[in-house]
Amino acid sequence: MNQKKxxxxxxxxxxxxxxxxxxxxxxxxxxxxxxxxxxxxxxxGLPIQVAAEVKAFDPADRMPQKLCRExxxxxxxxxxxAKEALEDSKLIPEAGRxxxxxxxxMAGIAQxxxxxxxxxxxxxxxxxxxxxxxxxxxxxxxxxxxxxxxxGPSMTVSTxxxxxxxxxxLAAECILRGEADSMVAAGSESILCPLMILSLxxxxxxxxxxxxxxxxxxxxxxxxxxxxxxxxxxxxxxESEEHAQKRGAKIYGELAGWSNNMDGYHVVAPMPGAxxxxxxxxxxxxxxxxxxxxxxxxxxHGTGTIKGDYEDLEAVQGIFSDAxxxxxxxxxxxxxxxxxxxxxxxxxCLLAMRDxxxxxxxxxxxPDPMAKGFDLxxxxxxxxxxxxAISNVFGFGGQNSCLVLKRYEK
Numbered sequence: 001m002n003q004k005k006x007x008x009x010x011x012x013x014x015x016x017x018x019x020x021x022x023x024x025x026x027x028x029x030x031x032x033x034x035x036x037x038x039x040x041x042x043x044x045g046l047p048i049q050v051a052a053e054v055k056a057f058d059p060a061d062r063m064p065q066k067l068c069r070e071x072x073x074x075x076x077x078x079x080x081x082a083k084e085a086l087e088d089s090k091l092i093p094e095a096g097r098x099x100x101x102x103x104x105x106m107a108g109i110a111q112x113x114x115x116x117x118x119x120x121x122x123x124x125x126x127x128x129x130x131x132x133x134x135x136x137x138x139x140x141x142x143x144x145x146x147x148x149x150x151x152g153p154s155m156t157v158s159t160x161x162x163x164x165x166x167x168x169x170l171a172a173e174c175i176l177r178g179e180a181d182s183m184v185a186a187g188s189e190s191i192l193c194p195l196m197i198l199s200l201x202x203x204x205x206x207x208x209x210x211x212x213x214x215x216x217x218x219x220x221x222x223x224x225x226x227x228x229x230x231x232x233x234x235x236x237x238x239e240s241e242e243h244a245q246k247r248g249a250k251i252y253g254e255l256a257g258w259s260n261n262m263d264g265y266h267v268v269a270p271m272p273g274a275x276x277x278x279x280x281x282x283x284x285x286x287x288x289x290x291x292x293x294x295x296x297x298x299x300x301h302g303t304g305t306i307k308g309d310y311e312d313l314e315a316v317q318g319i320f321s322d323a324x325x326x327x328x329x330x331x332x333x334x335x336x337x338x339x340x341x342x343x344x345x346x347x348x349c350l351l352a353m354r355d356x357x358x359x360x361x362x363x364x365x366x367p368d369p370m371a372k373g374f375d376l377x378x379x380x381x382x383x384x385x386x387x388x389a390i391s392n393v394f395g396f397g398g399q400n401s402c403l404v405l406k407r408y409e410k
Contacts, residue, residue, distance in 0.1 A: 006172045006256075007408060009182075009249040010089025010237030011347040012081040015334050016052035016230055019062075020084055024344075025351045029381040031362045033214045033333045035228055040192060047201045050213050051192055052230035052335030064147075070130055071143055072111040074104060077233030077340065078140040078188035079147065085235040086148060089249060091182055099152030099180040100141045101171040103163030103187035104339035105395070106196075108135030113195040140188055152180045161301070161395030162260070163187060164234065164342020165403055169258035171238050181243040188233035189338040196229070203268065205305050217336075218363035219302035219329035220309050220371050227303040230335025234343030245410075252350045256388075256406040257288025263398025270311035270394065277315030280400035281392065285319070288404040290388055295325045297358060297384065299345045299391040302329020303336050311394055313370055326384060328377040332362035342393050342401065349389035349405045358384040 011021050016034025018024030034052035043049040059068045059076045062083070071079065082100070091098070111134050115127060133139045138156040145154060153174045157166045164187025171183035200206045207226035209216040218224045244251055261283065263276035270277075285292065300312045316324050330348060337344060352358055364378040386407070393401040 003176060005241035005254055006175055006238055007241050007244050007254050008236050008252045008350060009239050009244050010085040010091065011235065011252065011350065012084025012088060013232065013234040013344050013347060014054055014077050014080050015232040015344060016054055017333050021347065028330055028333055028348065028359045029357050031360055031379060031381070033362060034230065034335060035214050035216050037213065038192065041194065046194055046197050048197050048206045048208070050216050051228055053192065054232055067143065067147060072108045072134040074108060074188045074190040075134065075140040075143055077190060077231065078102065078186045079143055081188065081233035081235040082144045082184050082186045083148065085184060085237045089237040091237055093148060093150045094181065096152050097181045098150050098183065099174055100144050100150050100154050100184045100186065101167040102138065102141035102156040103167030103342060104137045104140065104156070104158060104189055105160050105163050106189065106191045107137030109191050109196060110193040111135050113193040144184065144186065150184065159395060159399045160397050161338050161341060162393045162399040162401035163339040165391065165393040165401030166260055168236060168255065168342060168346060168403060169260060169401070172255055172258060175238060175240050182237065182239040184235055184237055185343060186233065186235040187339040187341070187343045189340045190231040191338065192229055192231060207304060215363045217304050217332045219304045219331055219361055220368055220376050221364050222366045222368045224304040224306065224309065226305050227331065227336040230337040232334065232337050232340045232344065234340050234347060236343050236346060251408045253353055254406040254408050255403065256290065257284040257404035259283030259287065259402045261400050263400065265398050267397055270307055271398065274311045274314035274318060276398055276400050277311055277392065277394055278318035280402045281315060281319050281390065284390065284402035284404045288406065290404055292320050293323065295388050295390055296386040297349065297352060297389040298325050298327035299349050299389065300327050300329045301392050301394045302331050302361065304331060308394065309368065310370060312392065313374065315392065322373055324374060326358055326375040326377055328359055328361040330359055345391045346403050346405060349391050353386040353389060353407055356383055356385050357381050
């Protein structure tokens with residue numbers, strides 16, 4: 001299919017293993033983890049006390065004081081990642097021709113839970129006038145736009161864990177339709193609060209581990225039993241190739257294909273046989289004009305839940321048979337960052353392409369028998385040339401998202 005190329009010219013992230021892109025990337029390839037005891041609230045009496053927080057985080061280090069007061073934690077992560085991505089790209093937003101898309105699964109749920117808890121405990125029934133805007137998902141995009149001078153198209157998507165990947169696809173569609181020349185595609189999440197820990201632990205999706213907590217998140221390992229909650233933000237700057245070339249931008253790679261679909265099966269459980277995931281990957285590769293054998297690296301969803309990991313493996317096997325490219329999950333390090341996962345993991349694919357280093361799946365000691373034959377890059381990064389990478393994101397509700405990233409050629 002003949003269409004204009006969409007290229008990536010900037011990236012930004014703040015994660016449990018680094019406060020910017022390069023620090024996060026160095027930590028990931030070094031095999032470091034963000035798993036640690038929760039510190040931002042008292043976990044006494046809670047069934048889960050481990051998560052992957054963004055540690056030593058003071059928004060005032062990266063944002064104006066006024067904006068710090070007006071934003072919730074997930075909005076701050078989105079702003080910081082978007083600002084870094086724009087600075088990295090050296091793009092000056094153009095009136096009406098630069099837009100922003102945003103992906104978040106649960107927006108300000110932690111802010112809402114905190115406000116309700118405070119209200120219930122206090123005799124004075126007062127709520128901050130900023131509560132509503134700090135809770136709303138789209139205000140993250142609004143604060144990015146207001147602060148950074150963006151006045152083009154803007155949409156916020158909430159497709160569970162697929163939100164960040166879908167925000168990138170949506171940004172690309174805006175450029176293809178001629179609605180914008182450049183887009184900031186961001187994803188962010190911060191759901192750490194007792195309410196979410198209690199709910200997710202009741203759903204039996206959160207990991208429980210005795211002993212060394214750094215090994216709590218262990219995708220594809222036979223001893224895995226769930227994911228750990230992660231938080232953070234990620235952002236990419238997308239442009240039409242023509243626009244990027246005209247301003248002499250550096251280009252990390254091409255967003256060659258993308259796809260989104262639904263299992264139409266269950267609100268939590270993945271479809272047996274991963275039919276939805278298979279169709280999603282196939283659709284993204286078809287849009288990109290890429291054959292399965294041309295894929296050099298797969299960034300798996302790989303949360304560490306038993307059913308979820310099986311879906312990952314079945315989806316990849318359904319496309320690549322027994323000839324799958326090397327595949328890894330970074331969630332052993334970052335935890336499950338939900339809406340932030342899409343842009344962070346897409347950026348990881350581009351960085352792996354740039355540096356010719358494949359990031360590892362950490363804490364993978366004894367692979368699940370179903371993973372037999374898969375190259376899951378256990379525990380240690382290794383060198384590898386990448387021309388084409390895919391990033392899979394599968395979420396609650398049967399939401400599937402796949403991105404195809406390609407080495408840029410003029």
